[in-house]
Amino acid sequence: MRKKLSAVFVALILLATAFAFTGCSQGKEQLRSKYTISATLNADDMTLSATCKIDYVNRIDVELNELKFHLYPAAYRNGAKFSPVSPSESENAYPNGVHYGDIKINEVAGGEWEIGGQDEDVLCVRLNSSIMPTERATVTVDYTLNLPNVRHRLGYDNGTINLGNFFPVECAYDGGFIESPYYAYGDPFNLSVCDFDFTVTAPASFVAACPAPATRTENGTSATTHCTLDNARDFAVVLGKFEQKTATAGSTEITYYYTADAKADEHLQAAVDAVNYFSGTFGAYPYRSYAVVQTAFNQGGMEYTGLVYVSDAAQDKMITEIIVHETAHQWFYGIVGNDQIKHAWQDESLAEYATTLFYEHNPSYGVTYDARIADAMSSLSVYTEMRRNADMSMNRAVYEYDSETEYTFMTYVKGQLLLDSVRTAIGEAKLTAGLKQYTSKYAFCTATPDDLIACLEKASGRELKGLIESFLDGTAKLYAGV
Numbered sequence: 001m002r003k004k005l006s007a008v009f010v011a012l013i014l015l016a017t018a019f020a021f022t023g024c025s026q027g028k029e030q031l032r033s034k035y036t037i038s039a040t041l042n043a044d045d046m047t048l049s050a051t052c053k054i055d056y057v058n059r060i061d062v063e064l065n066e067l068k069f070h071l072y073p074a075a076y077r078n079g080a081k082f083s084p085v086s087p088s089e090s091e092n093a094y095p096n097g098v099h100y101g102d103i104k105i106n107e108v109a110g111g112e113w114e115i116g117g118q119d120e121d122v123l124c125v126r127l128n129s130s131i132m133p134t135e136r137a138t139v140t141v142d143y144t145l146n147l148p149n150v151r152h153r154l155g156y157d158n159g160t161i162n163l164g165n166f167f168p169v170e171c172a173y174d175g176g177f178i179e180s181p182y183y184a185y186g187d188p189f190n191l192s193v194c195d196f197d198f199t200v201t202a203p204a205s206f207v208a209a210c211p212a213p214a215t216r217t218e219n220g221t222s223a224t225t226h227c228t229l230d231n232a233r234d235f236a237v238v239l240g241k242f243e244q245k246t247a248t249a250g251s252t253e254i255t256y257y258y259t260a261d262a263k264a265d266e267h268l269q270a271a272v273d274a275v276n277y278f279s280g281t282f283g284a285y286p287y288r289s290y291a292v293v294q295t296a297f298n299q300g301g302m303e304y305t306g307l308v309y310v311s312d313a314a315q316d317k318m319i320t321e322i323i324v325h326e327t328a329h330q331w332f333y334g335i336v337g338n339d340q341i342k343h344a345w346q347d348e349s350l351a352e353y354a355t356t357l358f359y360e361h362n363p364s365y366g367v368t369y370d371a372r373i374a375d376a377m378s379s380l381s382v383y384t385e386m387r388r389n390a391d392m393s394m395n396r397a398v399y400e401y402d403s404e405t406e407y408t409f410m411t412y413v414k415g416q417l418l419l420d421s422v423r424t425a426i427g428e429a430k431l432t433a434g435l436k437q438y439t440s441k442y443a444f445c446t447a448t449p450d451d452l453i454a455c456l457e458k459a460s461g462r463e464l465k466g467l468i469e470s471f472l473d474g475t476a477k478l479y480a481g482v
Contacts, residue, residue, distance in 0.1 A: 001187050001302045001348075030444060031057045031134060032231065034195040037167055041202040041239065048145040051258040052167045055138055058131045059192065060173050065130040066111075067139060068177040068239060069168035074121040075182035076148040076155070077102035081119045084152060085298070086184040086404050092313075093151050093298040101148030101155065110139035119181045123168050141168050150298075151311075153236075158241035158312060159297035161206075164304060165209055169234070170194075172339075172446075186344040186398035189234070191337060193444045196235040197390055199226045209257040209293045211306030229306060231286070231452060233334050236304035237475060238293045249275035252285050258294040259312060261319070267310075268292070270320045270365075274327035278360050281432055282331045283439045284398025287309035290330070292323055303351075316442045320365065322354070328354035336439055337446040344407070345394045345472070350435070357432070376416045380478065383409050390476035394418070395449075417478060418471040425467060426460035434459035 036474040039050035058064050075084045085093045105115065111127040117275060123141065131137045145166060148155045153164035171177040172190040182188055200208055204223040209213065214227035229235060242257040245264050249272045250381060256268040271292045279285045291307040301322040304310040308326035310319055332350035333340070360369035383405075389403075394410045401407040423431045434456035442451055449472070457464050470476040 001299060030057050030193070032194050033057050033170060033192075033198070035167065035235070036197040037199070037235075037478050039163075039198075039200045039379055041161070041200065041206070043203050043206070044340050046147040046161075048147060048163070048166070050145065050167065051140065051142050053138065053140045054168065055136055056131075056170065057136050058133050063130050063132050064137075066126045067125040067137065068116075068179060069125070069139075069141075069173040070165075070171055070179075070182075071103050071105075071115070071117075071121045071123055071168060072165040072182050073101060073103035073145055073154055074119065076100060076150065078087070078151075080121075080182075081214075082181040083184055084120075084182045086152065087185075087415070088404050089298050095147070095157065096149055099149035101146045101150075104144045104146075105141060105176070106144060107142040108139065110137060117179045117181065121181055122171065122179045144167075144380060149404060151296040152298060153302055153309075155296075160238055160293075160295040161310070162236070162238055162295055162297070162309065163200075163235040163289065164302065164309075165189075165234070167235075168299075180341050183341070183398045185401050185404055186348075186411070187333075187340045188398055190339045190341055190446070191233050192446065193231050193233055193337070195228075195230040196232060197226075197228045198235060198237065199224060200237065200239075202239055205241060207242045207244070207257070209238040209240070209242060209255070209291050209307065211235065211237070211289070211291055211304060212287065213253070213289050213429075214243075229287070231469070232305035233337055234304055236307050238295050238307070238309070240293075240295060242293075247272050249285070249290075250279060252287065253289045254292065255289065256292045256294075260293060263316065263319075266317050267323060270323045271327060273362055274324045274358060277361060278328060278331055278354065281357065281361075282354075282436050283335070283443070285330060286335065286443075290327075292326075294319075301326040303333060305330070305334045324358050325351055325355045325401075328352075335444065336442045337444075338444065338448070340398070343395070343449055344398050345411045345415045345418075346447075348411040349394075349418060352412045352416045354435075373420050376413050376420075377478070380409060380413050380417065383413075392476075393472065394474070395472040414478075415473065418468065418476075421471070421476075422456060422464060425464065426456070426462050430460040430462075431456065439454040457476065 034055040036053040111125045113125045116122045116124045125139050127137050129466040151157045153199040201224045204218050208225035212227040212229040214225050216225045245268045246255045254271050258264050275285050287306050294310045294312050297309045297311040303326045310322050333347035338346040356372045359367040438455035453465050
């Protein structure tokens, strides 16, 4: 997720015993669950009635007699212990005053069920029959969402409806199901790739911006949109009364959905240029389409597989910046996943630094590599002057940061300086070779920080663990020539 840059500059693969992917590092297709979601929007009361059929595959090496799924929409309800909106973002997120939503589970087929988790935000299903490794079980959830009036991943405002994290999402497993709540800082997700089949019926005046090629069928005052997306980290859709512009990058169709943008052609071109550059540098973009959606969002942007949000509050060059950064996330978070809760820096640092590389190799945008690195260094200098005893470690979970500002500086700003230091040590060619190897080896997997370090070391023939870990643990002396 892209933070507001103005605020910034002013102030595994999982364990082998946990995920038994088949040949993941060799690029072979791994086992994937499939989600079949059918939803109907009632725009009068902003509710979404949905059925989610989950064909769940056991990816681990133990027998499972229960499954657990995150219910992220529960975080938007009145009384939630963990709000998805931090106090510093509340005014922007709720322009019409705080408004709550919720999720109501109507029925579950496939086993006995109950609501658990730290914040009543996990659906626990005890299966009718246990499943061994590689076996499957089907769980079908009928539920209703009351959509909140909030400019966030899930919610509506200013004529657009964001459907991000709107369905039951399988919990990651590491010796047990991980029931992490919806933390306000960062992206509180740890996601495996799955297949998605999605259908939504909404008033015909709404266009469904989808992350994959879609078909639309109108029936009087309503319209039904259907799309499928395979091998995807997650799935999101935005409904709105959009204008659209389309272009291609290689074999990928890119569509810019916007509500008010006098420079729509320029911003669509930014998406095309970003896909082309990142494909050439890190490996080909693997999907048939890519949707860039201008929508109500309280921060700069948000990444989902094949679709990104761009805040309707952003203007001109900031729109370009957001598009490039979120497009970089299609590689670092999307193609190569990571535990965004424990290692938030891993994808954010890579996406932010990839944005800097994009500008360096696309000089027509008028932004230089040196200027961006200098801005990062100077802003971090101001931050450390203001907070002389600040914790400078990056290897913290999102819930261990004490503010949005601290999280942003450690993951985006310092993360970019980390990668610039690696480049200084080994050169740009070896750095990008290492990142390309990282993308290829861990495509559609969940990589650890050690996986990233190993790829950079192999590509460069240098020992880099000490340098990188000095940034992560906060001991790097950024102003002493490290």
